[in-house]
Amino acid sequence: MQAVTVRDREAGLAGLALADLPYPHMAENDVVVRVHAAGFTPGELDWPATWTDRAGRDRTPSVPGHEFSGVVEELGFGTTGVSVGQRVFGMADWTRNGSLAEYVAVEARNIAPLPADIDHTLAAALPISGLTAWQGLFDHGRLGTGQTVLIHGAGGGVGSIAVQLAREAGARVIGTGRSADRDRALALGVDTFLDLGTEKLEDAGQADVVFDVIGGDILDRSAALVRAGGTLVTIAMPPNVRPEDGRAVFFVVEPDRARLADLVRRVRDGRIKPVVGSVRPLAEAPAAFTPATRTPGKAIIRVTEG
Numbered sequence: 001m002q003a004v005t006v007r008d009r010e011a012g013l014a015g016l017a018l019a020d021l022p023y024p025h026m027a028e029n030d031v032v033v034r035v036h037a038a039g040f041t042p043g044e045l046d047w048p049a050t051w052t053d054r055a056g057r058d059r060t061p062s063v064p065g066h067e068f069s070g071v072v073e074e075l076g077f078g079t080t081g082v083s084v085g086q087r088v089f090g091m092a093d094w095t096r097n098g099s100l101a102e103y104v105a106v107e108a109r110n111i112a113p114l115p116a117d118i119d120h121t122l123a124a125a126l127p128i129s130g131l132t133a134w135q136g137l138f139d140h141g142r143l144g145t146g147q148t149v150l151i152h153g154a155g156g157g158v159g160s161i162a163v164q165l166a167r168e169a170g171a172r173v174i175g176t177g178r179s180a181d182r183d184r185a186l187a188l189g190v191d192t193f194l195d196l197g198t199e200k201l202e203d204a205g206q207a208d209v210v211f212d213v214i215g216g217d218i219l220d221r222s223a224a225l226v227r228a229g230g231t232l233v234t235i236a237m238p239p240n241v242r243p244e245d246g247r248a249v250f251f252v253v254e255p256d257r258a259r260l261a262d263l264v265r266r267v268r269d270g271r272i273k274p275v276v277g278s279v280r281p282l283a284e285a286p287a288a289f290t291p292a293t294r295t296p297g298k299a300i301i302r303v304t305e306g
């Protein structure tokens with residue numbers, strides 16, 4: 001099968017190449033999915049899990065990309081809830097070959113059925129951004145109706161879905177980002193937008209939950225914006241500075257079939273809309289990682305038409 005691979009950690013983005021790999025090995029509780037569309041995270045070549053398996057052994061050549069939409073090709077022993085030929089979408093394991101390939105083997109519990117009227121391109125943009133936004137706001141942030149949430153990177157993949165979910169939950173939303181993100185963030189539903197390039201973060205006011213996707217200095221300074229009893233949630237890096245009277249949480253998104261099903265129902269009902277930035281064929285996936293070619297929203301790789 002055709003797949004995008006990396007073999008040499010030192011090579012960086014230049015090491016991404018299209019290659020011919022064997023059909024994936026299917027373990028117990030796995031399904032093999034024929035990938036129609038796949039997403040990736042630009043920074044994933046820096047993750048240790050891209051290079052080693054769970055036991056820390058070299059697993060190159062490895063296939064990046066950890067979210068996808070496609071059709072079930074084959075079922076392994078012990079799988080439940082999906083059938084051969086079914087449209088599905090979901091997440092691939094961090095320490096196994098990913099979704100920038102014609103086929104991917106994943107645990108059945110990491111995928112959910114995809115309704116017939118949702119396009120694979122849109123569905124591939126949902127798993128990681130949607131689950132991360134939900135888990136950050138509600139599981140870790142414990143955001144409630146009537147509370148205020150400050151969402152950094154409100155025009156990006158995770159931030160744009162977090163804004164829509166928070167609005168629907170009845171929260172007041174302050175979004176941040178670059179000046180170019182302002183109109184998109186307002187259209188998604190932020191009550192106010194703060195341009196991190198020209199405005200002072202400290203002027204954003206206090207929030208019950210601060211959701212950080214940027215890290216560094218922005219994350220450090222965000223701790224002071226958390227109201228007493230509130231939470232600083234970050235997906236970028238473990239925080240160095242904690243709120244004086246509140247919690248700080250760094251987490252890594254977890255697969256969740258039931259939540260995926262809920263999120264795709266919301267897409268179908270027009271309640272949330274993943275932002276797709278660009279759509280390219282598999283052969284152009286290596287170029288799609290390059291920062292200079294990126295457009296706002298998720299970069300989606302269309303692997304198979306139909």
Ligand SMILES: NC(=O)c1ccc[n+]([C@@H]2O[C@H](COP(=O)([O-])OP(=O)(O)OC[C@H]3O[C@@H](n4cnc5c(N)ncnc54)[C@H](OP(=O)(O)O)[C@@H]3O)[C@@H](O)[C@H]2O)c1
Nearest residue numbers: 132153155156157158159177178196213214235251252253
């Ligand atoms: N821990 C987890 O489970 C988890 C899950 C998903 C994602 N992540 C990580 O979270 C981060 C965000 O993911 P994403 O998919 O939302 O990325 P994304 O689509 O690139 O969104 C990030 C947004 O923040 C903006 N931004 C970044 N730095 C900024 C700055 N200094 N000032 C103003 N705006 C800034 C970006 O603008 P520009 O595009 O203009 O820079 C973009 O709009 C990535 O590092 C990703 O690897 C972690």
